[in-house]
Amino acid sequence: MNMKMVYMTLNGDIPSRKANGIGVINICSQFADCGFDVELILLKYKSLTPDLINNKINVFDFYSVTENFKIKYLSIPFFLSFPRQLGYSAVAVLRKAFSGNSLFYSRHVELAFFAALFGKISVFESHNYLKARQSPVYHLWLKTMQNRFKKTALIVTTQAGKKSYIQDEVPEDKILVEPNGVNKNQFDISKSIETLKSTIQIPIDKKTVGFCGHLYKGRGIEELLECADYLKKVFFLIVGGEPEDINRNKKLAKKFNLANVKFTGFVPQSKVPEYLLASDILVMPYTKKTLTHRYMSPMKMFDYLACGRPIVATDFPVIREVLKDRKNAVLVPQGSGHDIAAGIKWFIDNPESAKRISEQAAKDALQHTWEIRAKRITEWLRKIFKIH
Structure with missing residues (x-):
């Protein structure tokens, strides 16, 4: 029994x-x-x-x-x-x-x-x-x-x-x-990245940086939009968020005059893997304004690993317990859109390293x-x- x-x-x-x-x-x-x-x-x-x-x-x-x-x-x-x-x-x-x-x-x-x-x-x-x-x-x-x-x-x-x-x-x-x-099986999707981009109606001919999660203050969305201002040739896909947070960040995007950002709003959990896999690079831009930054173990981190995509994350000791710089991710200083942009650009400029790091991320996901x-x-x- x-x-x-x-x-x-x-x-x-x-x-x-x-x-x-x-x-x-x-x-x-x-x-x-x-x-x-x-x-x-x-x-x-x-x-x-x-x-x-x-x-x-x-x-x-x-x-x-x-x-x-x-x-x-x-x-x-x-x-x-x-x-x-x-x-x-x-x-x-x-x-x-x-x-x-x-x-x-x-x-x-x-x-x-x-x-x-x-x-x-x-x-x-x-x-x-x-x-x-x-x-x-x-x-x-x-x-x-x-x-x-x-x-x-x-x-x-x-x-x-x-x-x-x-x-x-x-x-x-x-x-x-x-x-x-992470539920690894949810990420076993055979569709190509081009098909996924086409399905969710984002540019196929541009590198896409994806973020998934809540858009509360302190989650680094302001810094991510600052980053989008630096990388005008890169498309930014922001998945999730409550209506009031989306509206606040849309106003900020409009202030920056950003035409390379899409806010999807809420996406059912069963569909989230398709949005993440439609991204070429995934970002986790937490800041010290996140009250739990000393103790958090974000579930999006394990979702990102399961995608087998390059990950740019802000560098906190708790994040380093799972993500290792230049091994399964690139870690950058928190609070700076410029530093996030530098991490993204490094992956774009170093495709072989990006491939190696992505493959290691997917392997590491199997232990989580x-x-x-x-x-x-x-x-x-x-x-x-x-x-x-």
């Missing part, structure tokens, strides 16, 4: 445009393939859209994963919805605490704390050390991690995150570093699939908790 995994999250907006949902759904599916009986618990009042209620949206189809685990929506009393993290966490864990021999897995420290408090196997996957540290139960959760009689564990996505938790006296042997992942990630986590959990 498979061991039950109760995967819990406070982010109930699934399906959605956010990267969080991609990670949650993909890893749950892969944990199920690893032998766990997975049940994903979502917050009902935030998650259930009219389309979901009427079964017009299939979550598994939306994220292109196998329907091999259960999804359950929990409602909570209205008087516990604030503070949401504590009220929902306590009630949600309590409702599932008597479901037999279960492993509780969560991306939120509040849920991890209550699972440990109720004597369950509790695994906390932290994607943002700073956010976790702000929680009112953070120091109580630390005590559960420091208690050798508690079955608790921590998974972080970067070495930087591990270092910070160790400084807070989390035992090192209770921490596993496992970066985010959701499947491989789930297997490594599962092996580690079975070892430290002695479960089968």
